Amino acid sequence: MASGQPGAQGPYPGWQQPVYQPPHRKVSDYVQTVVGDLFLAIAVALGIFLLWLGSLITGVADTETGFDIGSAFHSFGMLLLTLALFLGAVLRHDVDKAVRNAMLISGTLLIIFVGYWTGLWSFSL
Numbered sequence: 001m002a003s004g005q006p007g008a009q010g011p012y013p014g015w016q017q018p019v020y021q022p023p024h025r026k027v028s029d030y031v032q033t034v035v036g037d038l039f040l041a042i043a044v045a046l047g048i049f050l051l052w053l054g055s056l057i058t059g060v061a062d063t064e065t066g067f068d069i070g071s072a073f074h075s076f077g078m079l080l081l082t083l084a085l086f087l088g089a090v091l092r093h094d095v096d097k098a099v100r101n102a103m104l105i106s107g108t109l110l111i112i113f114v115g116y117w118t119g120l121w122s123f124s125l
Helices: 027-034 037-060 064-091 097-124
Strands: none
Touching: 037 064, 064 097
16 A cells, blocks of 8 residues: 555545535525514504504694604604515415405505505695
8 A cells, every 4th residue: 555554445435425405495484584473463563553653642742843753653653564564465475365465455555545645634734
């Protein structure tokens, strides 16, 4: 033996075994863990709470600053609520198609009837 080792030289003992490849996951699987049921429930509840709080502040405000603060709370609640509905509808493929369509329709109706007209009303005052 030229290398000084006794016996026949062969290939590395594990050369025929395949290299471990981790299972491939779709991107939607990673996103689904972020946009889970608990996250959507908290975002919807917080959005509805901020809508209510903004409407309450706007209703009892007697100054323009109070009205602006109420409008800001109302707008942020609207943003949070519609984002939660749209993200849940677009990214959650494990949910029934009818539920996802209802989330899209309800988010669109919220923008049309609550967000758009109240936004116009607040700018006209």
